[in-house]
Amino acid sequence: MRIDPKVKLQLIIASFFLLPNFIGFLLFTLFPIAASLVLSFFQCDLLQTKDIFSWKFVGLENFTKLLGFYRDSGILKANDPEFWRYLWNTIYLLLKIPLVISASLILALLINRNIKGRVFFSTSFFLPTICTGTALYMLLRWIFNADFGLLNLFINKFSLGKFEGFKWLVDPNLSKLSFIFMNTWIEMGGLGMLLYLAALQNIPQEYYEAASLDGADTWEQFWNVTFPMLGPTTFFVLIMNLINGFQEGFQQAHVITQGGPAGSTTMLSYYIYNQAYVWNHMGYASAISWALFVIVIVITAVSWKFGSKKVFYG
Amino acid sequence: MANFKVTKKIHIISIYIALLALALIVLAPFAWMITTSLKEPGTVFEYPPKWIPQPLTWQNYTRVWDAIPLGRGYINSLFVSLLITLGQLITCSLAAYAFSRLKFPGRNKIFFLYLATLMVPTHVTMIPIFIILRALPEFLNSAFRTNFWTSDLYMGNFYVGKPLGLDSYFALIVPFCFSAYGTFLLRQFFITIPKDYEDAARMDGCNDFQIYYKIILPLAKPALATLATFTFMNAWKNYLWPLIIANSPELMPLSVLLQWLQGLYTTDWTLLMAGSVIVLLPVVIVFSINQKYFSHAMHVGTITH
Numbered sequence: 001m002r003i004d005p006k007v008k009l010q011l012i013i014a015s016f017f018l019l020p021n022f023i024g025f026l027l028f029t030l031f032p033i034a035a036s037l038v039l040s041f042f043q044c045d046l047l048q049t050k051d052i053f054s055w056k057f058v059g060l061e062n063f064t065k066l067l068g069f070y071r072d073s074g075i076l077k078a079n080d081p082e083f084w085r086y087l088w089n090t091i092y093l094l095l096k097i098p099l100v101i102s103a104s105l106i107l108a109l110l111i112n113r114n115i116k117g118r119v120f121f122s123t124s125f126f127l128p129t130i131c132t133g134t135a136l137y138m139l140l141r142w143i144f145n146a147d148f149g150l151l152n153l154f155i156n157k158f159s160l161g162k163f164e165g166f167k168w169l170v171d172p173n174l175s176k177l178s179f180i181f182m183n184t185w186i187e188m189g190g191l192g193m194l195l196y197l198a199a200l201q202n203i204p205q206e207y208y209e210a211a212s213l214d215g216a217d218t219w220e221q222f223w224n225v226t227f228p229m230l231g232p233t234t235f236f237v238l239i240m241n242l243i244n245g246f247q248e249g250f251q252q253a254h255v256i257t258q259g260g261p262a263g264s265t266t267m268l269s270y271y272i273y274n275q276a277y278v279w280n281h282m283g284y285a286s287a288i289s290w291a292l293f294v295i296v297i298v299i300t301a302v303s304w305k306f307g308s309k310k311v312f313y314g
Numbered sequence: 315m316a317n318f319k320v321t322k323k324i325h326i327i328s329i330y331i332a333l334l335a336l337a338l339i340v341l342a343p344f345a346w347m348i349t350t351s352l353k354e355p356g357t358v359f360e361y362p363p364k365w366i367p368q369p370l371t372w373q374n375y376t377r378v379w380d381a382i383p384l385g386r387g388y389i390n391s392l393f394v395s396l397l398i399t400l401g402q403l404i405t406c407s408l409a410a411y412a413f414s415r416l417k418f419p420g421r422n423k424i425f426f427l428y429l430a431t432l433m434v435p436t437h438v439t440m441i442p443i444f445i446i447l448r449a450l451p452e453f454l455n456s457a458f459r460t461n462f463w464t465s466d467l468y469m470g471n472f473y474v475g476k477p478l479g480l481d482s483y484f485a486l487i488v489p490f491c492f493s494a495y496g497t498f499l500l501r502q503f504f505i506t507i508p509k510d511y512e513d514a515a516r517m518d519g520c521n522d523f524q525i526y527y528k529i530i531l532p533l534a535k536p537a538l539a540t541l542a543t544f545t546f547m548n549a550w551k552n553y554l555w556p557l558i559i560a561n562s563p564e565l566m567p568l569s570v571l572l573q574w575l576q577g578l579y580t581t582d583w584t585l586l587m588a589g590s591v592i593v594l595l596p597v598v599i600v601f602s603i604n605q606k607y608f609s610h611a612m613h614v615g616t617i618t619h
Contacts, residue, residue: 007419013522014418021409022424024492028443029431035442046448110333115326117333123605124337127344130601133551134572135590139347142583148359150346189340247435251553255573272437277558282441289437296433 040286062287082263083271083288090246090267092176097241099184101234104192109226111193112200122197125189132186137255140182144168144256169257172264179252179265192237199233200226239303246295268292347594351375351587358583374588381578381585383563384592387571394486394556394567395549401491402545403538410500411526415512425501428494436554443489444558451479473564485559486567490549496541503537504530543604550597568593 003011040063043056068079078084111122128136143150145168152165168178203226211221249267253259259266259274266274268288276285345365350358351374353367378384412418413425451463467474476482507530515525531538553569560566566574572589579585 010416010418014412014416014421017408017412017416017522017526018424021405021492021497024405024488025428025431025494028489028492029434029439029494030427032439032442033431033434036438039442039445044445046445107336110329110336113329115329115333119605121333121337123602124340127598127601128340131594131597133593134553134569134576135593138572138576138586139343139590142350142587143343143346145583148363148583150343150363153363185340185343247437251569254553254557255576269437273554276441277444282445286438286441289435289441292435293433293438296435300433 036286036289039283040290042283044281044283044286046280046282058283062284065284066287066291085263086266086268086271089176089263089265090249093179093183093249093267094242094245096180096183096187097238097245099180100187100241101192101237103184103188104190104237105196105230105234107189107193108196108200112197122189122193125193127189128186129190134251134255136186137252140185141169141256144178144182146170170261172260172262175257175261175264179249179256182252182256191240195233195237196230199230203229235303235307239299239307242299242303243296246292246299347587347590350583351591353584355582355584374584375592378575378585378588378592382571382575382589384568384571384589386564387566387568390565391550391567391569394483395546397487398490398549399542399546401487402493402496403542405492406496406500406541407531407534407538408526409497410504411522411530413497413501414504415525415530416522428497431494432498440555447479447485447559449479451476454478473562475562475565480559481561481565482559483565486556486565489555490552493545496545499541500534500537503534507533 041057041059043054043058043061045054065079066083069076070079071077107125111118111125146152146165149165149168151168155163155165166174168174207225207229208221211225216224247269250269250273253265253267253270254273257265259270269292272285272288272292275281275288349365349367352370352372354369354371354373357364357367413421454463455461463477463479465476467477474483478484511529511533512525515529520528550567551569552567553573556567556570557573560570563571563574572593575589576586
């Protein structure tokens with residue numbers, strides 16, 4: 001087949017620009033995606049001693065082990081109860097989302113006016129977002145320490161010494177709640193607040209004037225003007241938080257609790273880490289990561305379908 | 315009318331009180347971190363706790379400096395993040411030029427492929443990359459009959475890790491130098507640049523590379539700065555990948571090094587907090603200097619990520 005010389009020249013020029021990125025894209029994105037799908041049908045264990053792989057095609061076994069159930073004397077039991085437990089942990093920690101969103105909206109509403117120290121306040125609220133990382137998580141581990149942590153000292157002082165405080169990170173029933181509080185503290189002045197601030201500035205002032213002419217007080221103005229106008233932002237922040245929420249949490253748990261106590265802060269991302277890099281079950285870990293991928297796809301698809309209809313775009 | 319003024323004043327004052335209370339909640343833990351880092355190791359368990367350390371001591375800072383190679387950690391974090399940023403700026407801007415200014419068969423299909431991968435969780439791609447990087451040095455050794463690919467490399471006395479695979483700068487940097495997200499971000503900006511500039515340059519005899527280098531890049535400075543900030547911050551914060559790649563402390567970036575410190579001194583709080591302060595201080599300084607840039611980068615980052 002002969003190629004038109006003009007097209008040939010186009011291709012040569014285009015490949016000069018595209019190839020550096022495309023080779024990397026091929027090697028570090030496309031190929032790994034395909035390889036990971038293939039891996040999820042294999043039992044692939046990396047043996048610790050020498051770099052020897054043991055590969056075995058197992059068909060759908062990884063997925064039946066991950067998602068399947070069996071009947072044990074009439075009671076339905078999961079093949080991998082750990083997975084469901086960690087999925088539950090991951091979903092439980094999503095409870096931070098309503099807290100983060102409402103807190104960031106409140107912060108944005110408070111800052112969004114002509115006051116002294118506006119930059120100081122917004123910078124302060126944004127500080128935890130900037131500092132997120134091992135150092136900040138280590139600090140939070142110290143703040144939430146059951147015996148000498150700042151939080152419990154504070155509770156103790158406020159209850160006039162009657163109450164010693166909570167066993168935040170030690171008690172499996174409180175550890176997830178601690179994480180939710182921490183994440184609310186970190187994220188309330190973050191991206192959500194910035195997006196809300198930008199959105200608030202885009203609401204035309206006339207809407208408020210019209211509302212106050214109709215006799216609406218501040219509260220009514222908020223629910224009838226501000227809140228609906230912020231709809232797209234709220235929706236966007238919600239979806240971003242949902243998608244990230246299923247994937248994040250590894251570093252926080254790894255630094256603060258190592259996933260404990262009793263696995264109560266182990267999330268899906270941590271489970272993948274354990275399976276893949278601690279226990280070397282690469283095939284099984286790939287299967288879990290694909291389950292995670294499917295969750296992300298479903299959220300995105302639902303939000304696309306739902307988003308365009310229900311949200312008021314002013 | 316006077317009544318109205320009074321209610322307005324009360325309104326403003328209550329807003330200030332709310333803001334100050336919230337700022338206190340956010341800032342108090344940071345203050346506590348600094349206080350703890352300046353206390354003598356035994357005194358953190360005293361009751362009631364003191365906000366001003368007595369006696370005040372700097373010894374935790376020298377202790378932490380001796381305990382782990384923090385200087386090396388800084389060099390690693392900076393070096394790795396800078397190279398990843400540079401790599402992405404080059405490869406993404408070149409590809410974005412191809413997607414926005416050039417015509418060639420299959421362009422839209424390839425671009426769609428890029429977009430489709432934006433949703434894929436990093437956990438999916440990390441596993442195969444890890445397996446390959448782990449197996450590659452042994453494979454190359456036996457293919458070329460050397461020991462080079464598993465050997466330790468030095469520059470003078472400076473340990474620079476292995477050439478490839480685990481415990482190498484290669485593995486820490488190269489997989490992150492290509493980004494579908496970065497390409498997308500720059501492409502969106504490049505298509506807004508008017509075609510007239512390009513036509514005029516072509517009349518003057520410029521070729522595509524000259525147009526890219528002399529016209530598009532200077533005009534796209536804001537987009538490039540945004541991508542650079544965003545990439546650098548992400549690379550600086552990266553944790554999981556260096557955790558599984560860097561096994562020797564000499565190659566650990568700060569995020570992993572600090573976790574390593576915590577493993578060694580679990581409840582030595584004054585030492586741990588001194589480490590936290592040392593790691594956070596430059597971040598806070600850089601942030602307060604470039605405050606506007608950061609928020610802008612984060613802003614754009616969420617919209618397109």
